[in-house]
Amino acid sequence: MNGYHLAQLNVGLARAATDSPVMAGFMAGIEPVNALADAEPGFVWRLQDGDGPGATALRPCGPDLMINMSVWESLDALRDFVYRNGPHLDFMRRRRDWFHRMPDDHLVLWWVPAGHVPGVDEGLSRLDLLRSQGPSPLAFTFHDPYDAPAEAAAIHRCTPAPLPATRSDHA
């Protein structure tokens, strides 16, 4: 484990208001699915507000755009939850019932120092960066992932692995 965690932000353009029948399936599923995320190995943190399930009441980008943000111990931990957790995968499968497909990137990933809780502004500026410059170590996607800074540095380091301690035990 290195000193970095993976943050993700994604935004969704809802097809209707959260109290509309169109969104009923999504609104009913959000709390059980969030509870699964909380219990998932490698989950660290997720954005919440007091006014609706999950972060559904937060609208930093205007009334139609819903956001969701979380932090995970690793890219694999997040990927396992998003794509290999049955109920969440099923949620993803039905996402077009509830959200419009957006022409721009709607999900961004970036590394944060372990313990850092990213703010919404930080997440939105990473999304802007991804949209304007394409994937980079500062803002990337599942399709074009980048290693955490410490891991990337380790690849170029040539320090030999520490020797087993047995010899000095006998000395």
Next chain:
Amino acid sequence: MSVSAGFRILLMNELSVVALLDDPVRRSLYDYVAVQSHAVSRNEAAQAVGIQRTLAAFHLDRLADAGLVDVTFRRPDGRSGPGAGRPAKLYQRATTEHQVSVPPRDYRSAAELLAEVVDVTGAEPQLQRSARNRGASAGRAARRQAPAEPDADLVTGALTAQGYQPYPDGTDIRLRNCPFDVLASRYPPLICGMNLALLEGLLDGAGVAALNASLDPRPGDCCVVLRESRDSKTNLD
């Protein structure tokens, strides 16, 4: 080297790998190893196929040399250190895909492009509708061929024919192989959703109300599981 010469070499390599399975003993060993959830020992494979251990070892190593199965070594549980004996050589299905097409065809690249377009345009609901229709038509065809076959056997037969490698897991039917693996790992919600719709359609078309398809991915398996439907359970009770 010309492009066509390059293709010929590639084809011959793939062809010689796949041709290893033309031997009936090797084929049955591969078929056994491929559907197991665990790495298989020489003894287990020999017993399953009904041949001598040394013959099984010979053929399993040929499969391993060609990359059709992967090899691991493990000591029996609870034994370690000096005197524990040699670790057992274990075999499991390799994940590398081998394709041979004569004349040359490349449906995978076309499928990847089409998947990207469905993803980009948000056409998943239509993909799921089309997949459900296609599955239903396969289900109806299977039922027409075997009108009196018990539901579970009919479904297992149809899934086997389509390469899913079904296996029983309690009262569930799970699928060892994802026929769309490369696409599914690049576009999971899109392809797993399509796969689910195909299998829902298959059950529907075959008139199998006792089973329900749902998404429940497990490492190494297809993302879909077929479970006894709650309704039918109530009826049975």
